[in-house]
Amino acid sequence: MATEVKQSPRERLLEAAATLTYRDGVGIGVEALCKAAGVSKRSLYQLFESKDDLLAASLEQRASAFVVTLLPAANDGRSPRERILHVFEQVELQAGAPEFRGCQYLAVQIELKDQSHPASQVAHRVKGNLTAFFRSEAEQGGASDPDLLARQLSLVFDGASARAGIGADNLTGLIAPTVATLLDAADMP
Amino acid sequence: MATEVKQSPRERLLEAAATLTYRDGVGIGVEALCKAAGVSKRSLYQLFESKDDLLAASLEQRASAFVVTLLPAANDGRSPRERILHVFEQVELQAGAPEFRGCQYLAVQIELKDQSHPASQVAHRVKGNLTAFFRSEAEQGGASDPDLLARQLSLVFDGASARAGIGADNLTGLIAPTVATLLDAADMP
DNA sequence: ACCTTCGTAAACCGATCGGTTTTCTTTTCG
DNA sequence: CGAAAAGAAAACCGATCGGTTTACGAAGGT
Numbered sequence A, B: 001m002a003t004e005v006k007q008s009p010r011e012r013l014l015e016a017a018a019t020l021t022y023r024d025g026v027g028i029g030v031e032a033l034c035k036a037a038g039v040s041k042r043s044l045y046q047l048f049e050s051k052d053d054l055l056a057a058s059l060e061q062r063a064s065a066f067v068v069t070l071l072p073a074a075n076d077g078r079s080p081r082e083r084i085l086h087v088f089e090q091v092e093l094q095a096g097a098p099e100f101r102g103c104q105y106l107a108v109q110i111e112l113k114d115q116s117h118p119a120s121q122v123a124h125r126v127k128g129n130l131t132a133f134f135r136s137e138a139e140q141g142g143a144s145d146p147d148l149l150a151r152q153l154s155l156v157f158d159g160a161s162a163r164a165g166i167g168a169d170n171l172t173g174l175i176a177p178t179v180a181t182l183l184d185a186a187d188m189p
Numbered sequence C: 001a002c003c004t005t006c007g008t009a010a011a012c013c014g015a016t017c018g019g020t021t022t023t024c025t026t027t028t029c030g
Numbered sequence D: 001c002g003a004a005a006a007g008a009a010a011a012c013c014g015a016t017c018g019g020t021t022t023a024c025g026a027a028g029g030t
Helices: A010-023 A030-037 A041-047 A050-071 A080-095 A106-114 A117-142 A145-167 A177-187 B011-022 B030-037 B042-046 B052-072 B080-096 B104-113 B118-140 B146-165 B175-184
Strands: none
Touching: A010 A030, A010 A041, A010 A050, A010 A106, A030 A041, A030 A050, A050 A080, A050 A106, A050 B104, A080 A117, A080 A145, A080 A177, A080 B030, A106 A117, A106 A145, A106 B104, A106 B146, A117 A145, A117 B104, A145 A177, A145 B104, A145 B146, A145 B175, A177 B146, A177 B175, B011 B030, B011 B042, B011 B052, B011 B104, B030 B052, B042 B118, B052 B080, B052 B104, B052 B118, B080 B118, B104 B118, B118 B146, B118 B175, B146 B175
16 A cells, blocks of 8 residues: 555655755745745745744655664664764765755754754754764763763764765764764764 | 054955855855945955855865864974864864854855855865874874774764754764774874 | 045846745535 | 646845945045
8 A cells, every 4th residue: 555656736846845955055036946846935834834834844744764774673683882983874874865955854953043043943842852862872871971972973973974965074994983982082883 | 573553455355255154155245245344345345356255265265274274283292192182172162152153165165056156166176185183193103094083073073063063962972982992993192 | 636446325127935826727515 | 527725936035244335524634
């Protein structure tokens, strides 16, 4: 039983917004968004309050895909250390793709420069969730300072995806040893 | 003897471009730039080819201030380890300022999303210079893998300033132990 | 004093911005 | 089938974009 093959205008708009905003930035015009989604501007403004609202909603929807792609399954048999390393393996994997441009949640916040923008707040929450995941695993794994380790891992996550996104580093042979060093220093087996 | 107290239109434009672009993003209009600089659009386009050219030139000029602020003096008596730590102390210091928005060179590259843009290329070079500084100090300090260490430190630099810039972390108690851990792991005394 | 140079202010250009409205076609459902 | 709702296409709105041009005032050197 397949899920609907046909996407609703709403779904097409959300997908187009996520894709084009990621590629071209939040400055992308609504005209281009509508064209890519095959949806009229009229429909857009019936479904969403504004372009900002659409952007926030598209980030919100992508959040689930974001965690599904990066995070390990809820209770696989692996150790917290392995589960943390899994996240960074995924990052390195994604960074290999030619269209990779870094973490979209970080990019949106940097581009908007307005913490009160609805899309910025969604991005802030998503990033907070990732840090919370790291902290939870750190506690589970008996890290000496779970909070510090979670912040360090988040820092590496953002630094790595940002530098890969701007072409400053290709990450090969970089993330794994860095994360391992931090985990070791936190006495996390 | 003081340098000219009066700034030329060129200098005022470069400063306004750096300041306003950092605060509002590269999407800032030329009208606003001219107004802030107290310079007419006519003069702008006599002094610079285009807005993109002005942006690139302003980043170029700020590059020297960037290194002067962050990097230690050429041959102070300190050890490479201390000289590296000095950079991160400066970052943590800057991040405390309320108007801090992260590294402007990273922000410009993320906002432009175009590696061939003249301003992106300036930013790329500046970032490369910082990595080169780290590598040079790492070699001087006898790090086991100077190239790896330099990439790790650049990653921490960008991750830290980005996360501080978007308000995801205030960096207190984070950078120093992280950098120390990486230096230790590289056997750099 | 004169003329040239430099620079500001402001009008102007076509294009595009986010957003609204009108018109016409397609779909849906009783 | 026929009415009603949905949606696409496109004209339209005022504002603003990057960039050009015109017109006029304030210097500067001789």
